[in-house]
Amino acid sequence: MKDLPDNIPRIFGHEAFGVVESVGEQVDEFAAGDAVVPTFLGQCSECVDCRSARSNMCSKYRFAVRPGMPRDGTTRFTDGQGRPVHHFFGVSSFAEYTVVDVNQVVKLNPAVPPALACLLSCGASTGKKFGVTHFINPKELGEEKPVHQAIAEMTDGGADYCFECIGLAALMNDAFRSSRDGWGKTIILGVEMHGAPLCISPHEILHGKSVIGSMFGGVKPKQDIPILADKYMNKELELDKFITHEVGLKDINQAFDLLLQGKSLRCTIWMDK
Missing domain, CATH: 3.40.50.720 (NAD(P)-binding Rossmann-like Domain)
Known part of the structure; x- marks a missing residue:
């Protein structure tokens, strides 16, 4: 994308599923152990847009392609020498651990398979x-x-x-x-x-x-993603066939190659394989 800031190094990735490892002092919506998906679009549930059925564009914490966290713009990542590593869409999911603002996290039914829950984090192609x-x-x-x-x-x-x-x-x-x-x-x-x-x-x-x-897609993350998850569990939403390949994090470049070659719809990247 032409207007994407060139802040590097940065951790990419914005479709993911994870388990909460810890929460901040003022966070009461989530707890360690919760199954969640991060989303690039936030929902504060307080502003006029979040409260309106006509919009999913939070006006309190507006979407922007920024190199840091949405509230203060700072990064939570550093490299081995202590130098800053930038965020991507506030998610940065190509990592074993990431830090995401509470407005960009959705609690999910833990029964949804992780590889498929990732698709609810952003979207999927069709066929x-x-x-x-x-x-x-x-x-x-x-x-x-x-x-x-x-x-x-x-x-x-x-x-x-x-x-x-x-x-x-x-x-x-x-x-x-x-x-x-x-x-x-x-x-x-x-x-x-x-x-x-x-x-x-x-x-x-x-x-x-x-x-x-x-x-x-007009989705309000915190209220609509759980509905989509329920539809999958009730066999009303087809997700399984979207996943065509799976690799471990160390083979992430193989996932990009498959995408560029047109051989993959969605490739799940496992952190523990």
Whole structure:
């Protein structure tokens, strides 16, 4: 991402499951031994946004890509020489131990398998087995038929809802153009990786289309993640097939290689293997 601060060294990772080792003096929401998932998006449950059903964007501790903790900006990590090591999204889960603000931790049913609980910490990709009924390969369409035209033909005028999950302005525009006149809605989930602006036709806006952004899928972490966990336990939510590989922390580079090669949906990185 173009605007990601270059504070290094830093500990990456933001999807995780863990067990509370200890809590701060003023923390009463959690106790040592609790099963939890950290989240990059916080929920203070006190501000106007956290109390509103219309938003999941905490306005007391606003989301930002910062190198330290959300309250004071300081780091809780140091290297072997005592030099500071920076945080990532306030989670930094590629480590045996991490320090996370209480607003970014959610207590979870300990019966949820750890490898799958990690997915609830942020999100997961989708595939045909998870609800996709049609697939379009732009390379097979040729230069004469753009993607939005193929989708319009397939859906009799355009899709009711279009989701952009990759993080490219060009695809965001494709998603918008693929939505239906009158009520089509485009939801931007991806973070534009090059910092490019989104340019859309004002004429198509006049035709009744709309565009909105969605951080963390609109989920309020502390109230919604436990619901998703219950749905999994009740076999209402498919998670198992998202995990395609597992490695130990010492082999974390192998996990990145699998991702870059397109061979992995989600790779669980175990701290104790």
